[in-house]
Amino acid sequence: MVAARTASLWDRFAAADPGLLHLAAGLRAVFGLTLTLAALTVLDQSSVVLLAGGFTAVVTSLAISDLHPRNQFRTLLAGVPVALAAVTAGGLLAPFPFASRLAFLLLIFAAVYARRFGRRGLDLGIFAFMSYFLSQFARIQPHQLPQLTGALAVAFAAAAVTRLCLVPTTSFGIHRRLRTAFSRRLRDAQQATSDLPADSLADVRRLERRLDRLHASALLLQEFLYEAPAGLLRDTAAELERTARADATAQRLGVLAIRSSKESTASSANTLTVDPTNRTGCDPMALRPGAAQPSGPWRHTTRQAFQVTAASALAVLGGHLVSPHLWYWAVATAWVVFINAEHTGDILLQSGRRLIGTVAGVPFGYGLAVLAAGHTTLALVFLLACVFGMFYTPSGSYWAVTFFITGSLSMVLAVLHTLSPELLALRVQETVLGAGCGILAAALVVPTSVHAVAEMRLRELLLVLDHIERCAPQAGVAEPAPDARDLDQALEAFRKACRPLVHPLNPRRAERARVRRLLERVEATVISVPLRRAGAAGCSPRDGRPRSPGARCASAGRRTWRSSSRLSARSGRGSARG
DSSP states (O other), X not given: OHHHHHHHHHHHHHHHSGGGHXXXXXXXXXXXXXXXXXXXXXXXXXXXXXXXXXXXXXXXXXXXXXSSHXXXXXXXXXXXXXXXXXXXXXXXXXXXXXXXXXXXXXXXXXXXXXXXXXXXXXXXXXXHHHHHHHHHHTTOOGGGHHHHHHHHHHHHHHHHHIIIIISOOOHHHHHHHHHHHHHHHHHHHHHHHHTOOSSOHHHHHHHHHHHHHHHHHHHHHHHHHHTOOTTSOSOHHHHHHHHHHHHHHXXXXXXXXXXXXXXXXXXXXXXXXXXXXXXXXXOGGGGSTTOOOSOSSOOHHHHHHHHHHHHHHHHHHHHHHHOTTSTHHHHHHHHHTTTTOOSHHHHHHHHHHHHHHHHHHHHHHHHHHHHTTTOHHHHHHHHHHHHHHHHHSOTTOHHHHHHHHHHHHHHHHHHTTOOOHHHHHHHHHHHHHHHHHHHHHHHHSSOOOHHHHHHHHHHHHHHHHHHHHHTOOOTTOOOOOTTHHHHHHHHHHHHHHHHHHHSTTOSOHHHHHHHXXXXXXXXXHHHHHHHHXXXXXXXXXXXXXXXXXXXXXXXXXXXXXXXXXXXXXXXXHHHHHO
């Protein structure tokens, strides 16, 4: 009995953190920081050296986003020269303020432009930016560079020891934990679907959350499998197919249960209609008639490099007016709000979350500093707790990440005996300034609207659906879906592009409702694709009649897909006319 309860609790814990990736990241950051500070303390280094080493130890966890241990070590090794070069440049240019600021802007442009080279480019850009930021925050001078170089070497060595010995992971272990998390979330979604009453809005929302969590877990597992090293599985394609089918089946059943619940209360009977003749809210151009495609000579990374550089330049100027010594906080905010952002709507959401987390974190951090007043050990414990919270917080809760960052900063300032309410208030002002600079640059420098990106992502999704429909397997032929990853990525890109439009704070209620209906229809179409392929594989060779429930569910998906194809054609003609 005890063993069963323990296993159940562990399953739920694993489901809350698929692959235990956040737990591992948090533990690595805490252990790496602890080892670095301990080693530098034994070497009797100054507070500036301790700050540089501890900061770098945290960045080594922050800047490595790859799922596979082998690729993580490659990024870690590549980050050593990048971090050393950035810190050295910041220290050597410290006596020349204008040249230092100009070099910072050039580095920002290069770091953002490097995102075009994929995940490692993004990670190395973070290494470069954060290391130069460290040189400004610690006010590093040229004569301190030899000691700081040693501190950075200690921090990277501590990160390597942590990953190899203290929190070791393997591709096999991560895969096993991701599978466990997916299985648990699948059972939770199935249970919520079977227990859904006929008229409970709260239970409908609970089921929707579980379906979203299940799909996120499926995407994470699929991403891991596509980048898995050779020999991890005997048949990676079969594993991908099973994951896609299980996710699609659960999503389809959940959608049908939600529609049945809504129709029973007559509250939104037409929300998920798949009748091709009902075009209400389905036209992609209804997002914004006449919107231009975000195409042309500007690539996304090039466009964003100019935007972030312009925002940072404004933040440097405005930050100096607010505080000549702490202007870099505004630059940090202007940099961060552009990470994983595609359009102005994303910048608005990121800026709002950054500001909320900072404002909420100020009293939290100051309260911890008051509790730890005069007790350095307690302050360090609070610092480690905030660092762990920073990494363990789900990536979707950016405001919470910022909350713990502000708490960590408060603890660092408390240990350095420089914390004051005025300083924290100044951080809020610089955050507001940096967010405003980011929004202004996104709106004025080669702007990309949320409507244009949403339309582009929808067309890309419909093109993938068209390709899958044309390449669908014939009856009696079972083969894996080669486009499953493209389809999932296209759907996630479309969802992400539409987030500002369906956000509760969007003042345009009619537009918000139309985009939500469009999202529901598109999701219903995508969900039906693996089931339709399964149904085709399960048809009888003699009479061609489907003999599986999945095949019967596929007929609705076919009708929705044909409707979506007509929408795609209309969308293309509309673009041609515009």
